[in-house]
Amino acid sequence: MRRPIIGLNTQTDTLLNVAPKNQVNVRLEGVSLEKRLRRKRSSAFVEAMTRLDAGGVVASKQKVQELIDRIASEFPELAEIQLPLGIVSRCYLGEPYEIHSLDSRLEIIEHYKRGETAPNGLEKARRLALHPSYAYIEVYTNMMCAVTHTGEVSIIKE
Amino acid sequence: MSDQVVSRADLSGINSSLRSLDRTLDTINNNLHAVSQQVAAVSLQVNAVEQQVELTKNDLDKLTAEFREFVRQDAMMKNLQLAETRLVKIRQELENKYGHYEEVRRRAIGILQAVDSSLVRKETIELASEEQLLAAPRYWLAPCLVALSAWLNDNRELAEKAVIEALRRDDEKTSLFFALVTRRGGRYQSSSAWLERYLGQQDPNELKREIVVLVDGFSNGIFGLEARKRCGVLIKNWLDELSQKPGFVEAQREQWKNALLAKTERLDPSKFPHLQQYSPTWPQLQQALEGAHLHDIIFQYFNFILMQEVVPTKDLAAAVDQLLDILVREFDTEELPLRRDERLNELIIQQDGDKEAAQHLFDNEKLVEEKLDFTQLLTNFAMYPDESNASVATQKLAVALSKEWIKDAHRDLTAENRNAVPLDVEIQLDDWTGVSRDGSNEAELVGQLDQHLQNKKREALKKNRLGFGNWLALAAGAGFFYFGLETTFLLVLSVICVLVFVYGLFKQRKNKKNIEKAFAELFENHKQILLAVLSDIVDYRREYEAADANAGKIEEVLDPVTPEQYVYSTHDSARTVI
Numbered sequence: 001m002r003r004p005i006i007g008l009n010t011q012t013d014t015l016l017n018v019a020p021k022n023q024v025n026v027r028l029e030g031v032s033l034e035k036r037l038r039r040k041r042s043s044a045f046v047e048a049m050t051r052l053d054a055g056g057v058v059a060s061k062q063k064v065q066e067l068i069d070r071i072a073s074e075f076p077e078l079a080e081i082q083l084p085l086g087i088v089s090r091c092y093l094g095e096p097y098e099i100h101s102l103d104s105r106l107e108i109i110e111h112y113k114r115g116e117t118a119p120n121g122l123e124k125a126r127r128l129a130l131h132p133s134y135a136y137i138e139v140y141t142n143m144m145c146a147v148t149h150t151g152e153v154s155i156i157k158e
Numbered sequence: 159m160s161d162q163v164v165s166r167a168d169l170s171g172i173n174s175s176l177r178s179l180d181r182t183l184d185t186i187n188n189n190l191h192a193v194s195q196q197v198a199a200v201s202l203q204v205n206a207v208e209q210q211v212e213l214t215k216n217d218l219d220k221l222t223a224e225f226r227e228f229v230r231q232d233a234m235m236k237n238l239q240l241a242e243t244r245l246v247k248i249r250q251e252l253e254n255k256y257g258h259y260e261e262v263r264r265r266a267i268g269i270l271q272a273v274d275s276s277l278v279r280k281e282t283i284e285l286a287s288e289e290q291l292l293a294a295p296r297y298w299l300a301p302c303l304v305a306l307s308a309w310l311n312d313n314r315e316l317a318e319k320a321v322i323e324a325l326r327r328d329d330e331k332t333s334l335f336f337a338l339v340t341r342r343g344g345r346y347q348s349s350s351a352w353l354e355r356y357l358g359q360q361d362p363n364e365l366k367r368e369i370v371v372l373v374d375g376f377s378n379g380i381f382g383l384e385a386r387k388r389c390g391v392l393i394k395n396w397l398d399e400l401s402q403k404p405g406f407v408e409a410q411r412e413q414w415k416n417a418l419l420a421k422t423e424r425l426d427p428s429k430f431p432h433l434q435q436y437s438p439t440w441p442q443l444q445q446a447l448e449g450a451h452l453h454d455i456i457f458q459y460f461n462f463i464l465m466q467e468v469v470p471t472k473d474l475a476a477a478v479d480q481l482l483d484i485l486v487r488e489f490d491t492e493e494l495p496l497r498r499d500e501r502l503n504e505l506i507i508q509q510d511g512d513k514e515a516a517q518h519l520f521d522n523e524k525l526v527e528e529k530l531d532f533t534q535l536l537t538n539f540a541m542y543p544d545e546s547n548a549s550v551a552t553q554k555l556a557v558a559l560s561k562e563w564i565k566d567a568h569r570d571l572t573a574e575n576r577n578a579v580p581l582d583v584e585i586q587l588d589d590w591t592g593v594s595r596d597g598s599n600e601a602e603l604v605g606q607l608d609q610h611l612q613n614k615k616r617e618a619l620k621k622n623r624l625g626f627g628n629w630l631a632l633a634a635g636a637g638f639f640y641f642g643l644e645t646t647f648l649l650v651l652s653v654i655c656v657l658v659f660v661y662g663l664f665k666q667r668k669n670k671k672n673i674e675k676a677f678a679e680l681f682e683n684h685k686q687i688l689l690a691v692l693s694d695i696v697d698y699r700r701e702y703e704a705a706d707a708n709a710g711k712i713e714e715v716l717d718p719v720t721p722e723q724y725v726y727s728t729h730d731s732a733r734t735v736i
Contacts, residue, residue, distance in 0.1 A: 031405045038566075131576050133709075146573045154573035 027079055041151040045074045049087050049136045052100050052109055064107050088125035089136035099129045199626045234511030241506035248500045256493055262290045262299050263486040267479055269306055283307045298328035299486055302335055330359050342478040346382055353385055362396035364529040370547050371485045377551040380477050396532045410533055414567035416522040417541045421455050422448050433694040439584045449575035450705035457711040468551045484547045536560050558721040565713055572709045585691050587684045597695035607684055615677040622669045628662035631655040
């Protein structure tokens with residue numbers, strides 16, 4: 001179960017979802033996990049991840065939650081702990097901002113100026129995020145996935 | 159009451175003692191003051207010595223680095239010379255130990271061609287073959303020659319005996335040999351039977367290097383239509399079988415990454431001289447740029463392979479002879495240890511004596527192994543065609559079969575390289591350090607450098623003050639003048655002391671000017687270097703960007719490639735003629 005955000009939604013809706021949902025039966029590890037992460041990302045997902053700054057400098061909690069949900073639904077086979085620590089991409093808000101990140105653990109979108117260090121291990125993605133060939137970078141605990149605008153994935157292990 | 163007279167105590171002695179004590183205390187005080195001043199002077203000297211030690215340490219560090227580099231270069235030079243000598247020795251040993259096989263090898267092709275032209279009597283062929291059997295015991299090819307000559311003489315019994323002996327010595331090579339010989343003679347059924355026998359013994363996880371002969375025969379269209387189909391299915395099955403193994407794709411990616419990285423060329427040492435000299439970030443910058451240049455090297459390499467024209471041999475017999483020549487010459491297991499040494503020494507020479515780099519390349523290329531899996535062989539055919547005896551057609555086929563792994567490996571290499579390019583470039587001029595990303599912050603850096611040198615100048619000027627000796631001379635001069643108004647000697651001494659002070663003052667002023675001049679020159683000099691380094695950074699970023707943009711060309715050249723387009727059927731039309 002995903003972590004609910006306290007105070008965001010006090011109403012309980014009962015929805016009948018008939019869409020087939022993949023269950024995490026066997027936890028992917030090692031080579032099979034890498035194989036899954038190499039799979040091409042859907043264009044809608046890439047599009048969503050490249051528009052982290054669409055809401056301006058401050059993003060609403062609802063928007064952040066939507067994006068985090070998108071990540072979880074893009075990787076239904078992964079356990080929560082295996083999902084990206086965050087998404088980093090080039091910031092188009094203009095100077096002085098250089099990159100921005102969606103921190104999945106802290107559930108915030110943050111914009112970083114040049115020379116300002118992104119916390120929680122997201123800083124390591126800055127170089128690739130600034131490269132025009134990549135739409136965004138997924139940061140995991142021991143690797144990064146650089147995703148192109150067409151959804152192709154390259155893995156950089158640590 | 160009697161009057162008592164109390165005499166006045168005489169305290170003069172005590173007074174004088176107290177005065178004397180006071181004077182002594184003054185003297186001690188003066189002495190202490192003098193000692194304190196001397197300690198201050200010593201402290202200044204210690205500071206000066208410390209600076210000298212620091213300078214000497216820097217010089218020593220530089221010298222140590224230079225010495226180490228010299229030792230490294232010297233060792234590399236010696237390794238190079240040693241490798242050259244060893245290579246000659248190994249080749250001599252190969253010649254001495256296995257030279258007599260050469261005669262057998264030449265005769266194998268010789269017999270086939272002699273039969274074509276019908277210029278040699280059958281008895282001569284028979285005799286020659288039998289002699290070879292005696293001359294080369296244990297060698298698989300010798301009984302093959304006897305079988306061949308017996309076959310030509312219609313001596314079935316001898317032919318069968320010889321074939322059994324040849325199969326006993328080396329089943330796989332004998333099967334492949336006769337598959338080719340019978341194909342050359344137009345015996346399709348026999349050729350298929352031999353080929354089946356050979357293929358039946360193959361395991362895609364452990365193939366011997368001579369499989370190149372089969373793949374070459376397949377890609378060059380030497381085998382007939384049926385055999386070609388059979389080989390096509392077999393290759394597909396092998397790849398399917400290998401793909402089922404867990405971690406196969408990952409292993410392929412790593413294998414190809416290593417193969418592609420082996421094509422890296424060293425950067426021209428004359429490029430970006432200022433960055434090289436004044437940036438501690440240079441090693442990372444150099445490695446990243448070499449990695450970016452690799453895109454074009456790889457593109458040119460694959461483009462050349464794929465664009466190269468396959469020139470068909472004039473007829474099937476010549477094509478088979480070429481394959482037979484490779485089969486009998488290149489893959490004898492007995493020679494493997496020496497062949498391995500030969501390859502390692504070749505690599506040491508290629509790496510200019512860098513043994514570690516050569517060993518790394520040797521371990522990764524896996525060219526001279528007894529048994530390899532099919533995909534490693536495909537990598538070898540594509541990347542080391544000469545060493546693995548692959549023809550152009552086989553090279554093309556290997557690239558086509560491996561293209562997805564090549565693309566994957568290259569994509570990862572590209573991302574790793576892009577991630578390794580330093581965002582900020584550090585610049586170090588003596589003890590000043592500045593940072594630039596793209597060389598555009600010239601004014602800011604010049605300002606920082608100026609500020610740094612101004613501070614250093616201030617410190618230097620602070621140290622350039624009159625010493626204790628000078629002030630003592632002035633004090634002594636004044637004292638001598640006061641006490642020596644009537645004594646010429648003391649007056650002369652006073653003048654000398656004042657002169658010493660004035661000289662010190664003059665020297666201090668002169669030093670001040672020198673310091674200011676030296677710092678102005680230093681600033682001008684450092685500024686010029688800084689501008690040159692910034693200009694190098696601009697050029698570097700431009701060159702990197704251009705080289706990095708070539709990354710996409712590899713997918714462009716590989717995307718349209720399919721294995722089917724590189725399987726030639728050159729000799730099929732000639733089947734009816736042979």
